[in-house]
Amino acid sequence: DQQVKQNSPSLSVQEGRISILNCDYTNSMFDYFLWYKKYPAEGPTFLISISSIKDKNEDGRFTVFLNKSAKHLSLHIVPSQPGDSAVYFCAARKRQGGKLIFGQGTELSVKP
Amino acid sequence: DAGITQSPRHKVTETGTPVTLRCHQTENHRYMYWYRQDPGHGLRLIHYSYGVKDTDKGEVSDGYSVSRSKTEDFLLTLESATSSQTSVYFCAIRGDRTFYEQYFGPGTRLTVT
Numbered sequence: 001d002q003q004v005k006q007n008s009p010s011l012s013v014q015e016g017r018i019s020i021l022n023c024d025y026t027n028s029m030f031d032y033f034l035w036y037k038k039y040p041a042e043g044p045t046f047l048i049s050i051s052s053i054k055d056k057n058e059d060g061r062f063t064v065f066l067n068k069s070a071k072h073l074s075l076h077i078v079p080s081q082p083g084d085s086a087v088y089f090c091a092a093r094k095r096q097g098g099k100l101i102f103g104q105g106t107e108l109s110v111k112p
Numbered sequence: 113d114a115g116i117t118q119s120p121r122h123k124v125t126e127t128g129t130p131v132t133l134r135c136h137q138t139e140n141h142r143y144m145y146w147y148r149q150d151p152g153h154g155l156r157l158i159h160y161s162y163g164v165k166d167t168d169k170g171e172v173s174d175g176y177s178v179s180r181s182k183t184e185d186f187l188l189t190l191e192s193a194t195s196s197q198t199s200v201y202f203c204a205i206r207g208d209r210t211f212y213e214q215y216f217g218p219g220t221r222l223t224v225t
Contacts, residue, residue, distance in 0.1 A: 006154075032212040043116075043202050043216035044155070089154055093212045099170065100214060102147075102154035 003027065004092050006103035013110050019077040021106050023090035026071065028052075030092035034100070035064060035075045038087045047088075048075070080110045115139045116217035118203050124223045131190040133220050135203030143206035144186040145214065146170075146178060148199040155202065161186055193224045 005024045013019045023033075031052050036044035050057040050064045050073070057064050063076045077084055087107045091100045115138035125131050135144060143162055147155040147170075157170030159178040167178050175197060177189045190197055203217040 004154075034213065036216075041219070043204075043218050046207075046213050046215060049210075049213065091155075098212070099157055099160070100155075100212075102156070104152055104154045 002104075004090060004101045004103045006088075006090060006106050008106050009104070010107045010109070013080045013108065015082055015110055015112050016079045019075075019080045019084065019108055019110065021075040021077075021088050021090075021108065023073045023075075023103050024071060025073075025092050028068075028071075029095050030101075031095040032093040033064070033066060033073050034091045034093070035062075036089045036091060036102075037084075038089065038105070044089060077108075080108075082110050082112050084108060085110045116203060116205060116215065118201075118217040118220050120220060121218065122221045124225060125193050126225055127194060128192050131193050131222065133188045133201055133203075133222070135186040135188070135217060137184050137186075137205050139205075139208075140183055141205040141208070142183075144180065145204040145206075146176075146186065146188045147202045147204065147216075148172065149202060149219075150199050158188065158201075190222075193222075195224050198222060198224045 003026050034049040035047040037047050038044040048059050048062050066073045087105045089105045090103045117136045119134045145160040146158040149155050156172045158176050161167045161180040179187045201220045204214040207213040
């Protein structure tokens with residue numbers, strides 16, 4: 001069973017506009033949520049995180065929102081830039097044991 | 113840059129042969145992880161280590177074994193490679209800044225023919 005889901009395999013956005021990447025999770029056993037960005041032929045790089053007791057965390061152009069009642073988190077990138085084109089993974093950290101569970105990834109393409 | 117290297121970066125091997133992938137870190141991190149990345153599955157944890165000689169299984173550990181005889185090296189072994197183990201393998205460490213962030217190596221692309 002997929003505990004962390006990214007239902008959109010791909011997203012295309014115009015440069016300068018907002019990119020919104022979504023992630024859903026199935027239960028409340030997670031204490032932190034993380035976003036990673038991955039370029040081809042490279043390892044994932046950590047982008048931003050949020051604690052389960054918060055509902056928003058912001059870092060420059062990147063903001064993560066957490067809706068606990070809907071078990072949903074989203075990553076907003078404003079403004080989007082062509083260099084943001086990559087695969088984005090959301091991950092949830094299990095409260096017990098500390099393991100990360102990853103979503104399937106969403107490929108973002110930012111068009112000039 | 114978390115000082116993580118992986119070797120080899122690419123490998124092609126035949127079904128039934130043993131394969132060992134190496135992860136090396138230079139910053140004395142206690143926790144190390146092996147993941148595989150496959151289309152439609154994201155990253156899945158194979159095994160992890162919480163210290164020298166201390167390892168445990170992840171969600172997809174069948175067909176894999178690990179060893180950690182030194183803090184800096186975490187080895188992943190496929191005892192008898194199968195085509196289903198064709199994948200990209202990533203090593204990660206748990207960072208020191210927080211207890212939940214993990215930082216990844218560049219990956220090893222393994223093809224089993």
